Amino acid sequence: MNSGVFKNIIRFVSLILLQVLIFDNIQLHSLVVPIIFPLIILLLPLNLPNGLVMLIAMFTGLTVDMFNNTLGMSAAACVFMAFLRPVVLSWLTPRGGYEQGHYPSLMVMGFSWFIVYASICILCYHIAYFFIEAFSVRFMAETILKILLSTLISLLLFIVHQIIFQTKS
């Protein structure tokens, strides 16, 4: 249990640093915003109560917001994603259900399961984030394009991260 908490804290710090020091500085195009830190929330243990997951999500979002001067924006999107996470998880329940203490990672759940899970969650995140950022329907076409492209790039980052840092727990 304790090593699990420790692992999550390490992941939190490393992914936040990766996000604000490297990925926030990669400016491929004004339509692409590469994002990796929501992985912190996606990889939380399955048996964690949902309220706690949302609180962690808010804290994570606020930390990133502090670096980006977007107070509340990432946090709102993260909470939204964390709220929908159990819904997605229950859709994707494998035959026989989840095992106790499982992590929803690529290694444990398999490649195709992880891709579906991560893409739905990160899509929810980006929809919330970019609509809050635009706060109007004026940039509709652009916002939708931004959502799709950023989701694609972020998903790619997630998979690469999961392949590099393979953990069974």
Add this chain to the structure above:
Amino acid sequence: MRELIQFIVRYNSIFIFIILELVCFIFLSAGNSYQRASLLNSANQIAGNTFQMRSNVSDYLNLRTVNDSLVRENAKLHQQIQQMQQADRSVVVRDTIETPVVINEDSLIYDCFLYTEAKIINNSTNRLNNFITLDKGYKDGLEKEMGLVGANGVVGIIKDVSANYSSAMSLLHKNIRISAKIKANNYFGIIVWQGRNPDIVSFRDIPNHVEVNKGDTIVTSGFSAIFPEDILIGVVEEISLKDGANFYTIDVRLASDFRRLKYVYAIENLNKDEQLILQEESEDE
């Protein structure tokens, strides 16, 4: 009552969700207001130190481009010094021929802006509201609402200041408004960013009878007490006039490349308080 509690317990995650989202939106609206400084911004110690750390490493990678731009700026400044010296001499000559006038009043214009150099340690261009973090804070004399200019013109306005760091609204911010004019004929309007291309801003409020050409230089108007007059912003890229509209829609290509900014100057207007008080007084009347 028991049913109500049961209801809340049963749907507890929805209630937690709503409460947390409400908190986030309160943060959001507080952070967006221009006047109120917030504690959680990139000017605070944690964010500033982190960015400084990265900057210490990554600075070595851009030394060559930074050097090139500094040399270019130096050359430009040398040229300006020379022009100014010549202009000064002509003033003196004319004065001695006519009556000996006191020219101290004019020197006020040169003295009232103070420049402080600062390094950019974090910058973004792909959001709708872009911010810049600088490696100097109030210990170095930086204050809220000071203007920032780079080697090639206007960069932004400082929004929050801590002891050692400050964060500024980039010109690429949805809410920024900068008073500007066409250099050739002094007609003034407002520069705003449309939130799309980090190279293009739009220049508004120019009436349709004014002559505007592609390639015209747009500079600051000096009306705002934040920026001095005649600081470069960009050149006119495209002019269009919608049917029946009284004002042009003008696209201006920015002179500075916001993706490559490294060093900026923060401008302090020493006469700012006086100017603002005077403006307020005359508005009240």
